[in-house]
Amino acid sequence: MSPHPQRRMRADARREQIIDEALKTFADNGYRNASIAEIAERCGLSQPGLLHYFPTKAALLAAVLEYRDRLDYDRLNFGQQLRGKEALIRLAQLVEHNTHVPGLVRLFTVVTGEAVTTDHPAHDWARNRYRIMQSYLRNGLDAGIADGTIRAGIDTAAVAAQIFAMMDGLQLQWLLDPERVDMAALFRAYIDDLLADIS
Amino acid sequence: MSPHPQRRMRADARREQIIDEALKTFADNGYRNASIAEIAERCGLSQPGLLHYFPTKAALLAAVLEYRDRLDYDRLNFGQQLRGKEALIRLAQLVEHNTHVPGLVRLFTVVTGEAVTTDHPAHDWARNRYRIMQSYLRNGLDAGIADGTIRAGIDTAAVAAQIFAMMDGLQLQWLLDPERVDMAALFRAYIDDLLADIS
Numbered sequence: 001m002s003p004h005p006q007r008r009m010r011a012d013a014r015r016e017q018i019i020d021e022a023l024k025t026f027a028d029n030g031y032r033n034a035s036i037a038e039i040a041e042r043c044g045l046s047q048p049g050l051l052h053y054f055p056t057k058a059a060l061l062a063a064v065l066e067y068r069d070r071l072d073y074d075r076l077n078f079g080q081q082l083r084g085k086e087a088l089i090r091l092a093q094l095v096e097h098n099t100h101v102p103g104l105v106r107l108f109t110v111v112t113g114e115a116v117t118t119d120h121p122a123h124d125w126a127r128n129r130y131r132i133m134q135s136y137l138r139n140g141l142d143a144g145i146a147d148g149t150i151r152a153g154i155d156t157a158a159v160a161a162q163i164f165a166m167m168d169g170l171q172l173q174w175l176l177d178p179e180r181v182d183m184a185a186l187f188r189a190y191i192d193d194l195l196a197d198i199s
Numbered sequence: 200m201s202p203h204p205q206r207r208m209r210a211d212a213r214r215e216q217i218i219d220e221a222l223k224t225f226a227d228n229g230y231r232n233a234s235i236a237e238i239a240e241r242c243g244l245s246q247p248g249l250l251h252y253f254p255t256k257a258a259l260l261a262a263v264l265e266y267r268d269r270l271d272y273d274r275l276n277f278g279q280q281l282r283g284k285e286a287l288i289r290l291a292q293l294v295e296h297n298t299h300v301p302g303l304v305r306l307f308t309v310v311t312g313e314a315v316t317t318d319h320p321a322h323d324w325a326r327n328r329y330r331i332m333q334s335y336l337r338n339g340l341d342a343g344i345a346d347g348t349i350r351a352g353i354d355t356a357a358v359a360a361q362i363f364a365m366m367d368g369l370q371l372q373w374l375l376d377p378e379r380v381d382m383a384a385l386f387r388a389y390i391d392d393l394l395a396d397i398s
Contacts, residue, residue: 029316106316112312114312116374117227127375161372161385165368165371165372165385169364169368172367175315176322181360186357186360186361197396
């Protein structure tokens with residue numbers, strides 16, 4: 001038990017507030033163009049006050065990305081391995097859900113795009129995230145082959161990479177042109193064709 | 200005929216040099232984080248010297264994107280409408296070619312990712328580019344339906360959006376993890392499956 005339960009709670013709430021404001025600022029401006037001073041001001045904090053919680057802008061970005069990943073992993077039921085077609089249907093549901101959280105999608109698109117620039121603090125996060133997500137999905141597809149719901153001979157590693165590529169590319173088109181691009185329908189159609197092909 | 204052919208030629212060469220250095224700088228750092236002073240220095244120019252050719256950073260970005268588009272359109276044979284499967288095969292060749300020009304691919308990924316941030320000067324370019332490219336590809340697929348090489352009933356607008364999404368998503372994965380991700384093979388496999396499906 002902490003000796004100061006009330007102050008401790010306030011600190012947790014403050015951390016959440018900072019992460020929330022940082023997420024919006026990074027999504028609006030990109031990470032590199034975002035200013036710690038602006039995020040502090042949005043939180044009603046001084047700059048040293050914010051740096052007490054997150055000592056660098058890179059540390060704050062890491063916290064924002066970890067928060068975002070946790071939301072995704074929860075929605076994907078990452079703790080429990082989805083098998084076969086169920087994994088693909090869950091991804092289509094995730095994309096449908098994403099149409100209701102454009103700020104989170106924008107954060108992801110902005111930061112992964114930036115992450116390919118020189119010495120970006122999110123580079124390793126982005127690279128590892130693809131490796132982890134694709135390995136998770138590949139295992140799900142392999143499980144489908146093992147129980148006979150997906151036909152053998154599918155290159156499950158390639159399909160896993162293609163599915164996340166399709167998801168990311170449609171997100172970008174949707175963010176740029178939301179009136180014209182129905183991201184959820186386009187992704188669902190892709191998954192439906194894929195399900196028909198691999199069954 | 201210009202009254203000063205020699206000076207005119209030098210100015211054209213200078214413009215090309217500035218575009219080339221700006222392209223590298225935007226790809227390395229992103230547009231927002233790039234500095235006109237640094238680009239000028241790379242060109243051996245003063246900052247006012249560079250601004251004589253491109254009055255703003257946004258004008259320079261526009262010139263870089265126009266240059267990049269021209270390369271793409273030439274490779275896609277954009278002037279002459281490709282029909283049916285030929286259009287898809289040409290896109291697979293473009294992705295294969297892109298593996299040899301990582302700087303151009305990186306510029307595209309960085310700038311389109313940034314373009315979804317607030318008030319970005321490349322927003323309209325990026326949105327319109329998808330509209331134009333997809334309309335071009337859709338026309339090619341429709342021509343394939345008209346001459347019987349692609350089966351009727353295909354949603355060619357959806358397929359066109361999906362193809363560019365796949366291309367962009369694989370570019371991002373490849374830039375982040377070039378040793379692991381074989382972008383050209385993954386895209387080619389996607390196109391081959393699609394060709395089998397729509398024939």
